[in-house]
Amino acid sequence: MTPALVCERLVKRYGDKTVVDRVGFHIDEGEAYGLLGPNGAGKTTTISMLVGLLRPDEGSVRVGGIDVDEDPVAAKRLIGYVPQEIALYPELTARENLRYFGRLYGLPRRELTSRIGEVLDLVGLTGRGDDKVDTYSGGMKRRTNIAVALLHRPRLLILDEPTVGVDPQSRVAILDRVEALVGEGMSLLYTSHYMEEVERVCTRVGIIDQGRVVADGTKRELVAELGGTDRVELTLDGDVTAASEKLRAVEGVSEAVVTGSSSIRLLVAGGRHLLPALLAAVGDAGAVTGVEVVEPDLEAAFLHLTGSTLRD
Numbered sequence: 001m002t003p004a005l006v007c008e009r010l011v012k013r014y015g016d017k018t019v020v021d022r023v024g025f026h027i028d029e030g031e032a033y034g035l036l037g038p039n040g041a042g043k044t045t046t047i048s049m050l051v052g053l054l055r056p057d058e059g060s061v062r063v064g065g066i067d068v069d070e071d072p073v074a075a076k077r078l079i080g081y082v083p084q085e086i087a088l089y090p091e092l093t094a095r096e097n098l099r100y101f102g103r104l105y106g107l108p109r110r111e112l113t114s115r116i117g118e119v120l121d122l123v124g125l126t127g128r129g130d131d132k133v134d135t136y137s138g139g140m141k142r143r144t145n146i147a148v149a150l151l152h153r154p155r156l157l158i159l160d161e162p163t164v165g166v167d168p169q170s171r172v173a174i175l176d177r178v179e180a181l182v183g184e185g186m187s188l189l190y191t192s193h194y195m196e197e198v199e200r201v202c203t204r205v206g207i208i209d210q211g212r213v214v215a216d217g218t219k220r221e222l223v224a225e226l227g228g229t230d231r232v233e234l235t236l237d238g239d240v241t242a243a244s245e246k247l248r249a250v251e252g253v254s255e256a257v258v259t260g261s262s263s264i265r266l267l268v269a270g271g272r273h274l275l276p277a278l279l280a281a282v283g284d285a286g287a288v289t290g291v292e293v294v295e296p297d298l299e300a301a302f303l304h305l306t307g308s309t310l311r312d
């Protein structure tokens, strides 16, 4: 089957800075793919190239087999893109916004009314469709934006950090709706710097750091690369920076990152056996008040691959 999306060796440079560096991945038809990376990793720049808003300096993008550079109109017809910024008319109701964008997309008038009803239902806003958008919460605006992106029945939905600036209730609603769409066969590209969202919604994950895809696979594959490594969360009263340096020197510790004023996250081969050595290493740098050994997870894989925690 033709993949929903294939991008190969995408490059974008600004001046002498390469912000997207040979990025490549594919999304199968009906697959949910997560692009996970810290702020500034290059996610939005990559998406802008995928949807034809930005021309790559190198590389290619095919959506449903169509080259975005050669036939942007046909490629865009297959994509529903929801940008990070809300793009709606606040003085209009959701229904009016949808009608406006639907006409802009060239949807036939008689189809539009029923389609507007369907997409409002898909995002759970049927009851509020006739209220002005400026009375909406951030999450409801985002859901309206998703409804706009769904109007023309795209095959690939691209969501760029859809839960940023969204209240917790809407966040749950957005994740539920996105999961349901994928369940119905929609292909999805979902970018986020929230690990738990990508873990929940996506079956395959690309980890992007400093413009490069440093790993790509199912969550299980990424975690398996860690072998017998455990994540250890240490809390202590004292000098966390000094303690992390001492911990890094312990044999078997591959990473030690300060994650808060009293917390350090470690990657450790054979976590439990090494605990006495870890406690001894902290020494007079602080008093350890808590230790938790966690089975390897996506967070650990990310730490291993990028040498930093996701929310740096």
Ligand SMILES: Nc1ncnc2c1ncn2[C@@H]1O[C@H](COP(=O)(O)OP(=O)(O)OP(=O)(O)O)[C@@H](O)[C@H]1O
Binding pocket: 014, 019, 037, 038, 039, 040, 041, 042, 043, 044, 045, 046, 161
């Ligand atoms: N027009 C531009 N000119 C110069 N540098 C840019 C431009 N657009 C983006 N960048 C830089 O490219 C890098 C990647 O930015 P990008 O927005 O793609 O990252 P991101 O992973 O989407 O992060 P965020 O989640 O914060 O949007 C950043 O260092 C950014 O400053």
